Amino acid sequence: DVKVTQSSRYLVKRTGEKVFLECVQDMDHENMFWYRQDPGLGLRLIYFSYDVKMKEKGDIPEGYSVSREKKERFSLILESASTNQTSMYLCASSLFTGDGYTFGSGTRLTVV
Amino acid sequence: AQRVTQPEKLLSVFKGAPVELKCNYSYSGSPELFWYVQYSRQRLQLLLRHISRESIKGFTADLNKGETSFHLKKPFAQEEDSAMYYCALTGGANNLFFGTGTRLTVIP
Numbered sequence: 001d002v003k004v005t006q007s008s009r010y011l012v013k014r015t016g017e018k019v020f021l022e023c024v025q026d027m028d029h030e031n032m033f034w035y036r037q038d039p040g041l042g043l044r045l046i047y048f049s050y051d052v053k054m055k056e057k058g059d060i061p062e063g064y065s066v067s068r069e070k071k072e073r074f075s076l077i078l079e080s081a082s083t084n085q086t087s088m089y090l091c092a093s094s095l096f097t098g099d100g101y102t103f104g105s106g107t108r109l110t111v112v
Numbered sequence: 113a114q115r116v117t118q119p120e121k122l123l124s125v126f127k128g129a130p131v132e133l134k135c136n137y138s139y140s141g142s143p144e145l146f147w148y149v150q151y152s153r154q155r156l157q158l159l160l161r162h163i164s165r166e167s168i169k170g171f172t173a174d175l176n177k178g179e180t181s182f183h184l185k186k187p188f189a190q191e192e193d194s195a196m197y198y199c200a201l202t203g204g205a206n207n208l209f210f211g212t213g214t215r216l217t218v219i220p
Contacts, residue, residue, distance in 0.1 A: 033207060040121065042198060042212035043156075058207065090156065100146060100158040101208060 003027070006091050006104040013111050019078040021107050023091030029102075030095060032074035034058075034066065037088040037106070046089075049074055081111045114139045116199050116211035124217045125189045133184040133214050135173075135199030143201040145175055145182040146208065150196040159184075159197070169193070189218045 007022040025032065033048040035058075045058030047066040055066050063085060067075045074093075078085055088108050092101040115138040125131045137143060147159040160168045162175040162182060173184045182199060199211040 035210075040212060042118075043200075043210040045207050045209070048207050056207075092156075100161055101148075102158075103156040105155045 004091055004093050004102050004104040006089075006107050008107050009105065011107060011109045013078075013081050013109065015082060015111055017078075017081050017111075019081050019109065019111075021076040021078075021089055021091075021109070023074045023076070023104055024072050025074075025093040025102070026072065027093070027095070027102075028071065029093035030071075031093060031099075032068065033092045033094075033101065034064075034074065034076045035090045035092065036060070037090055043090065046076065078109075081109075083111050085109065086111045114143070114201060114203055114209050116201055116209055118197075118199055118211035118214050120214045121212070122215050122217070124219055126219045127191055128188050131186045131189040131193070131216065131218075133197050133199075133216065135182045135184065135211060137180050137182065137199075137201050139180075139201060139203045141203050143203045145173070146200045146202075147171070147173055147182075147184050148198045148200060148210075150198070151192075152195070156198070189216075191218050191220055194218045 004025045013019050031050050034046040035043040044060050049055045049068040065077045088106050090106050091104040094101045117136045145162040149159045150156045171186045198213045200208045202208050
């Protein structure tokens with residue numbers, strides 16, 4: 001089974017803190033993605049990466065950055081957390097374009 | 113621009129009744145369509161994709177290019193089908209674009 005592991009299930013951070021969300025996949029997938037999931041808004045793409053050190057902005061990249069130094073790891077960074085970034089964050093990976101995604105279990109981030 | 117519309121946020125059906133979750137899309141090329149499902153306290157997982165034309169857990173979905181729809185159907189709903197369902201499309205780019213989701217509740 002492909003596994004996508006997100007390091008934290010729940011996080012509580014203070015406004016202005018720098019926050020790191022980590023995601024690791026173990027099946028040598030090329031593509032990795034970060035989404036946020038909000039009720040009534042569905043999943044919205046923040047950033048994605050199709051190769052090491054490569055990154056592409058998604059639909060809502062403002063306030064976020066990413067890092068992909070190794071193929072298996074894709075980190076989402078909130079440079080200065082704000083309350084409107086309170087959300088469920090989902091990491092996913094896929095082998096090739098058009099392939100189905102495998103999702104992690106999510107990190108529920110609360111910014112207070 | 114690509115768009116996926118799931119018009120129903122909530123859908124309730126009785127056990128044994130047919131269920132149809134609607135999905136309409138907008139895309140200028142030839143998209144690939146998917147249905148994902150999230151059961152309570154579980155991760156989001158792929159349910160089916162249109163190119164495989166398979167039935168998973170009794171669910172089927174047919175791509176109708178004329179109506180730009182990809183509705184998910186099951187003839188007899190079961191309680192374990194209660195979940196959040198997302199329709200998604202990819203149009204050649206690396207990323208999936210998701211609809212806003214439909215929460216299905218199957219009433220015993």
